[in-house]
Amino acid sequence: MSENCGISRWDDPNEINARLKKLTSQPIWEVDDEYYNGEIMPYYDEKCKASKAVYEEAKNYIPGGVQHNLAFNKPFPMCMDRAEGAYLYDKDGNKYIDFLQAGGPTILGSNYEPVRKRVEALLEECGPVTGLLHESELMLAKEINKHMPNVEMFRMLGSGTEACMASLRIARIATGKKRIIKMGGAYHGWSDQLVYGLKIPGSRGLLESHGIPGSDYRTTDECRPNDLNMLEALLKRNRLKGGTAAVMVEPVGPESGTRPIARDYNKHVRELCDKYGALLIFDEVVTGFRVGISGAQGYFDVVPDLTIFGKIIAGGYPAAGGVGGKKEYAQLMAAGLATGKHRAYVGGTLAANPLSCVAGTAAIQEIAAQNACEKAGKMGDRLTDGLKELIDKYGLPFVAYNQGSICHLECTGAMSFDFSSMSFIKSALGILKNKDMMYVRKDSMERMGAAYMANGIVTLAGSRLYTSMADTPEIIDEALNRFENVFKHVKKTDKGLV
Ligand SMILES: Cc1ncc(COP(=O)(O)O)c(C=O)c1O
Known part of the structure; x- marks a missing residue:
């Protein structure tokens, strides 16, 4: 190990x-x-x-x-x-x-004391938020990159749900394709497109979908967990239906491993994504900095195109979410005024506030040190x-x-x-x-x-x-x-x- x-x-x-x-x-x-x-x-x-x-x-x-x-x-x-x-x-x-x-x-x-002390010091100095750039944003992005080098750039958001939403936008812009494949039973937050096959594979838009128009699911496909043949069949079929922009997985298996997968499953998903020109999105909201300091991607030795973060990314403090990955993709979330180019619009008044960034940086440093x-x-x-x-x-x-x-x-x-x-x-x-x-x-x-x-x-x-x-x-x-x-x-x- x-x-x-x-x-x-x-x-x-x-x-x-x-x-x-x-x-x-x-x-x-x-x-x-x-x-x-x-x-x-x-x-x-x-x-x-x-x-x-x-x-x-x-x-x-x-x-x-x-x-x-x-x-x-x-x-x-x-x-x-x-x-x-x-x-x-x-x-x-x-x-x-x-x-x-x-x-x-x-x-x-x-309530880990060394992290709390860093947060308290920040509050004394600056309070939780200014709305302008704070050095802690850079510290956090660098700390993540240190352990997950393929997360070359990181955009912080307010929650895992928001990060999942953003990743779909990036994938569609980057590939020019439409469809998203998720695994049955997987939880990727509660946004309209992803409350599909939630918790129970095959439940599609039926169990938890009240209040969501069926049209919102039109470009979401659900694949049976751990079934590579079905995944390839969907990818093939999708070539005639606008193409697959991304395959999104919880890398230890849907709903945090409740539905177990084979050890080499993610490697094969990576190969299929490459074959069909889809981005591979790892939802590491639970696994990032938990199953290993380099996340599930380190454990499985698989490089995703985009990584979703949540929870630990702010050390258990509020406003915890973000998307990172290769520069060419992460750049699509560039902040500031519109550039005239296609980009994935994301935002959040309190996203990346100094409190969350200081807590996240301190937590990851402590996770590594301890x-x-x-x-x-x-x-x-x-x-x-x-x-x-x-x-x-x-x-x-x-x-x-x-x-x-x-x-x-x-x-x-x-x-x-x-x-x-x-x-x-x-x-x-x-x-x-x-x-x-x-x-x-x-x-x-x-x-x-x-x-x-x-x-x-x-x-x-x-x-x-x-x-x-x-x-x-x-x-x-x-x-x-x-x-x-x-x-x-x-x-x-x-x-x-x-
Ligand atoms: C794998 C996974 N993705 C996304 C989310 C959504 O994150 P959040 O609750 O921060 O919106 C969760 C939440 O538990 C999760 O477990």
């Missing part, structure tokens, strides 16, 4: 998919009612009163009572007061081991290995796997549905028929998430866990004890099959 690489092993995707298929072809296994009603619910009723009070009031002022999709915890969102390293503390003072890590950005651990990716990756391996042992010990059908510090624990297979092999009509019918089952499984996944939380473990929606440099073997082992407390109470139900 090279220095500061966070992935020490790569599982066979066929094996994981076979286990996931087995999981979804049997009824749901979940914590039994006696434990859930007798111990889990009382935890929330008795020990989380302050969180509940905030949530109840927030429902009057905030749609759904919470601002962030990841905070929709069952039975109600926990209100967090304090974050430190590997731990979170809620408003009632309860302490949790934090495997959400803000959805990925805090690989150094939450070898954070490798440390977090080792803890991801330890956590996943421990979960696998527990799954075997209790004879559960659950599936655990990881890509370094990105760990997956599928208890119900709610995210494993796939409609992509169906025809469009069949798919629409299949979705209607299976949607209910999917939601039953999702509900059960959240019930497991509630049980983990009541045992002092914060997960991403009960099925994903991010480790950080702040995790130690002792913290991981303590977390595994808590997972065991939950797994002990898991029983097979008669729910979850059509």
Whole structure:
């Protein structure tokens, strides 16, 4: 393993998919009612009163009572007061081991002091924003380029969503072609063109597409994850339909590796892009500076034309997003007054504010200096290995796997549905028929998430866990004890099959 690489092993995707298929072809296994009603619910009723009070009031002022999709915890969102390293503390003072890590950005651990100090110094001097050039913008672009040399230029934006939108514009201008191919189930933010096949492959524009005109998807194609034959067939077909401007991938697999891919998949995607004259866009919003200091592109040794950044790029501080790549492409986002040439118009009043740039530069420097990716990756391996042992010990059908510090624990297979092999009509019918089952499984996944939380473990929606440099073997082992407390109470139900 090279220095500061966070992935020490790569599982066979066929094996994981076979286990996931087995999981979804049997009824749901979940914590039994006696434990859930007798111990889990009382935890929330008795020990989380302050969180509940905030949530109840927030429902009057905030749609759904919470601002962030990841905070929709069952039975109600926990209100967090304090974050430190590997731990979170809620408003009632309860302490949790934090495997959400803000959805990925805090690989150094939450509220990492050396980064915070740099931000505080900046605030003292200049405040968060001036709207004019600040040297920290240059520092951040240079820091990224140091670790990912093919990101010759970097344009900072406000979020990963914006960065994905911008990359599509660049690809169309650069190639003069129209269509975009994304992978089924991949998440590239919530912009109109990319809420397509979101989370569930083959769901096309059906599940989460309300409020988006169908015409917005007209030039988006969805390819089955890890299927190179289908990708080539789409690229070939698209030659007669305006051509493919770009193939966009999450390089460890759609939805942060929830749908695993073969180790050499990205290399072949690169070859196909070259063959058909499409740009290759790596969405490294999660993987950049997490799976390795040189990102997934370093780990796979593949050079994308454009790289999307988010999350870690501002060290967990706000306004985190950007696009980088070869000069010829990145130049197309040049700021300033119109040049008369075709260019991708991007902007954002607070994009690249000094606060975000200082935080991002400091975070990347610390990630490099502390070898954070490798440390977090080792803890991801330890956590996943421990979960696998527990799954075997209790004879559960659950599936655990990881890509370094990105760990997956599928208890119900709610995210494993796939409609992509169906025809469009069949798919629409299949979705209607299976949607209910999917939601039953999702509900059960959240019930497991509630049980983990009541045992002092914060997960991403009960099925994903991010480790950080702040995790130690002792913290991981303590977390595994808590997972065991939950797994002990898991029983097979008669729910979850059509
Ligand atoms: C792979 C990927 N791309 C894009 C995004 C969107 O980023 P943002 O939430 O900053 O808009 C996310 C967010 O989780 C992501 O995981």
